[in-house]
Amino acid sequence: MTADTLRAQLALYWVTDPAGMDEATWLQQVQAAVRGGVSCVQLRSKTASTRDLVRWGHALKTLLAPHGVPLVVNDRLDVALAVNAEGLHLGQSDLLPADARRLMPAGMWLGWSIEQLAQLELARAQPVDYLAISPVFATPTKGDAAEPLGLAGLRWARQQTALPLVAIGGMHVGCLAEVVAAGADSVAVVRAISDAPDPEQAAQVLRGLVDGALALRGTQTQARPEPKNGPASRLTVPRVLSIAGSDSGGGAGIQADLKTIAALGCFGTTAITAVTAQNTLGVSGIHALPAEFLARQIDAVLGDIGADAIKIGMLHDAAVVSVVAQALDRHAVRHVVLDPVMVATSGDVLMAPDTMGVLVESLLPRVSLVTPNLDELGLLCGQTITTEAQALDCAQQLLRRGARAVLVKGGHLPGDTVVDTLVDAQGVRLRLAAPRIATTNLHGTGCTLSSAIASFLARGCTLDEAVTRAHAYVRAALHASRQIHWGQGHGPLNHTHAPVALITQLVTQPTTQPEPHHAA
Numbered sequence: 053m054t055a056d057t058l059r060a061q062l063a064l065y066w067v068t069d070p071a072g073m074d075e076a077t078w079l080q081q082v083q084a085a086v087r088g089g090v091s092c093v094q095l096r097s098k099t100a101s102t103r104d105l106v107r108w109g110h111a112l113k114t115l116l117a118p119h120g121v122p123l124v125v126n127d128r129l130d131v132a133l134a135v136n137a138e139g140l141h142l143g144q145s146d147l148l149p150a151d152a153r154r155l156m157p158a159g160m161w162l163g164w165s166i167e168q169l170a171q172l173e174l175a176r177a178q179p180v181d182y183l184a185i186s187p188v189f190a191t192p193t194k195g196d197a198a199e200p201l202g203l204a205g206l207r208w209a210r211q212q213t214a215l216p217l218v219a220i221g222g223m224h225v226g227c228l229a230e231v232v233a234a235g236a237d238s239v240a241v242v243r244a245i246s247d248a249p250d251p252e253q254a255a256q257v258l259r260g261l262v263d264g265a266l267a268l269r270g271t272q273t274q275a276r277p278e279p280k281n282g283p284a285s286r287l288t289v290p291r292v293l294s295i296a297g298s299d300s301g302g303g304a305g306i307q308a309d310l311k312t313i314a315a316l317g318c319f320g321t322t323a324i325t326a327v328t329a330q331n332t333l334g335v336s337g338i339h340a341l342p343a344e345f346l347a348r349q350i351d352a353v354l355g356d357i358g359a360d361a362i363k364i365g366m367l368h369d370a371a372v373v374s375v376v377a378q379a380l381d382r383h384a385v386r387h388v389v390l391d392p393v394m395v396a397t398s399g400d401v402l403m404a405p406d407t408m409g410v411l412v413e414s415l416l417p418r419v420s421l422v423t424p425n426l427d428e429l430g431l432l433c434g435q436t437i438t439t440e441a442q443a444l445d446c447a448q449q450l451l452r453r454g455a456r457a458v459l460v461k462g463g464h465l466p467g468d469t470v471v472d473t474l475v476d477a478q479g480v481r482l483r484l485a486a487p488r489i490a491t492t493n494l495h496g497t498g499c500t501l502s503s504a505i506a507s508f509l510a511r512g513c514t515l516d517e518a519v520t521r522a523h524a525y526v527r528a529a530l531h532a533s534r535q536i537h538w539g540q541g542h543g544p545l546n547h548t549h550a551p552v553a554l555i556t557q558l559v560t561q562p563t564t565q566p567e568p569h570h571a572a
Contacts, residue, residue: 058161058181059216060091060517061122062238063266064259066245067094067220070108079115081251086119087486088255089524090245091238094141096126109135118483120516124163129155139163141184144171149178163218167198169205172212184240185209187221188231191242203234210235225261232265252487253531260528263521267317267511290318290510293353293385294503295346295376296365296393297326297338303544304496305393309363309503311547316507316525321357323349326368332495332539343371350379360510361387363503364419368403370410377414387509388419391502394428408432417454421515423502426464440465440473447475457481459505459519463488463497474519482516484523493533493543500545501526 066085070078082093093116095109105128112123113135122138125131129152132140139161142149149164156162165184166172175183190200201209206219219236224244231239239262248254292313299305306322313320325346329337353359362385367373380388392411394403412432416422430437433446440462447458462471467488474482504522513521532546 055181055214055216056512059237060513062182062216062218063091064089064255064262065092065094065124065218065220065238065240066090066255067096067126067240067242068246069095069097069242071097071100071104075108075111079111081246082112082115084250084252085245085255086116086121087484088245088252088527089259089521090121090255091259092122092124092139094124094126094240095131095137102128102131105131106134109137113137122161124161132160133157139181141165143167149180153179165220166209167201169201169208172209175213175215180215182216182218183209183213184218184220185236188219188236189222189227191221203230206231206234206236225257228258228261229265232262232269237266238262256524256528256531259521259524263525264315264317290361290507290512291321291357291359292318292503292506292510293321293323293350293359293362294365294506295323295325295350295362295367296499297328297368298324299496300327300329301331301495301539301544303332303538303542304499305365308496308499308544308547309365312500312503312525313507315547316504316511318360318507318510319357321353321359323353325366325372332541332543334541338368340368340372343369343375346372347375347379350376351382354379354383354385359383359385361385361389361506363506364388364390364415365499365502366393366403367407367411370407373407373410373414377418380415380418386420387506388421389502389506389509390415390419390422391498392422392424392428392432393498394431412450412453416450417456419456420509421457421459421505421519422450422455423459423461423498423505425461425498429460438465440471444473444475444480447473451475451477457515461498461501463494472519472523474516482519484520486523486527489527489530489534491530491534492541493530493537493545495542495544497526497530497545500529500547 093112095112109131116123124139124141125137126141127146129140141163142152143165144167149162153162161181163182163184164180165186167186185201185206187200188206210217216237217235218238218240219231220240223239223241228239244258245251245254294306294309296309297305299307306324310320323346324341326338326340328335408431426437426443429443429446433449437443443460447460450458457476460473469485470488472484473480501522504525505518508518508521529545529547536546537543
């Protein structure tokens with residue numbers, strides 16, 4: 053496993069201790085936290101028996117494996133070996149990593165806590181995969197914790213090692229942005245999820261803040277190869293082109309795409325297919341732009357700025373579909389996400405009837421992923437969908453007609469649980485189930501999800517990772533919209549629900565200062 057892959061797995065690291073809890077309730081808490089975006093779970097208990105730890109470890113492995121979430125065991129090498137955990141985490145009073153490594157199978161991670169900066173020197177000689185800086189801030193969860201190292205200590209540690217760094221101790225929503233900015237690759241939390249009344253929502257918020265802060269840090273530190281006529285010090289930002297319609301209400305289409313792309317740390321460009329007059333109540337007019345002018349927009353952007361991923365939304369007629377297909381052949385962008393926008397949230401039809409067949413034949417074989425909602429999936433396959441089984445059968449039809457992968461979105465099916473399923477020619481790749489969020493602010497949900505997937509693909513994520521992270525981002529944006537309402541109908545999501553990293557930077561590190569003012 054590469055260091056970058058390990059960093060992604062460690063992003064939101066939750067330490068859980070089931071001692072004193074009802075086991076079924078604890079496992080439900082773990083399930084909720086994983087749905088919310090926890091990417092790694094550590095089992096830690098100072099009081100439990102070895103038999104209890106092994107039983108809990110096996111239960112965690114069974115629960116976490118379908119989600120691709122790794123299990124790390126704290127301190128106990130014997131327990132980690134007994135349950136075949138993905139990782140072992142050691143403290144300063146445990147076995148030395150070199151001794152533990154000799155007994156560990158190949159492929160098992162090894163993490164080590166650093167409680168004093170002087171210990172970093174010894175860490176360089178140890179066969180560890182990541183380091184935990186512990187504690188960064190004072191914490192009530194560990195009575196014997198060392199003195200907090202603070203942000204200054206975290207920055208110093210970042211300068212001393214290239215290993216992935218996990219920040220632990222006193223982590224909460226208000227400090228995550230500055231912790232990541234100081235050099236942490238991930239954060240480890242305990243009570244921020246364990247004590248939360250809604251562990252899933254708590255995990256969603258935390259993961260959104262971590263991903264946002266990492267994205268902001270990435271735009272500041274990623275260096276592009278030296279351009280032909282420019283300085284070598286230029287920085288690069290992942291680029292996402294949105295080919296879609298304009299929504300004057302700002303909740304869907306190009307506007308939702310640009311907000312999402314920016315929120316996830318990417319640079320958004322556009323090629324507009326049509327201009328709509330719409331608000332939260334519906335669409336009152338559509339003005340289509342000529343197909344040849346759309347081609348000029350695409351060529352202008354890709355011929356100069358380029359794109360790491362493309363998101364395709366509203367394509368109103370067959371000529372526009374053909375223009376986009378030809379452009380994809382000309383420019384060969386690696387990642388392309390197609391959201392076949394046919395019907396608005398209000399029920400207004402946005403695609404001419406003769407366009408669907410052209411879209412299936414011309415675009416499905418040329419894109420990485422297609423993300424229809426159930427109404428759109430049914431229209432593409434010529435049937436009404438009322439069950440998950442019917443939806444998956446329709447997805448298989450699209451795969452047989454050339455689609456590489458289909459994300460079946462279950463939001464239009466009844467029930468308290470919403471299931472999104474990623475399928476390809478090999479079958480189901482990913483199944484994301486989560487409680488339905490009670491809100492009327494659903495306008496632009498599909499646009500937001502598809503542009504978020506494109507953004508994470510542009511950032512280098514695998515398709516499974518991109519879909520999982522985009523799913524968490526959309527759910528966090530839905531949660532954050534519940535206390536806000538724009539308009540009288542279906543309001544938009546709160547795309548910029550986690551601007552904490554940027555706000556923190558501007559408040560704590562302003563680049564300009566007001567001039568002194570002297571009264572006359």
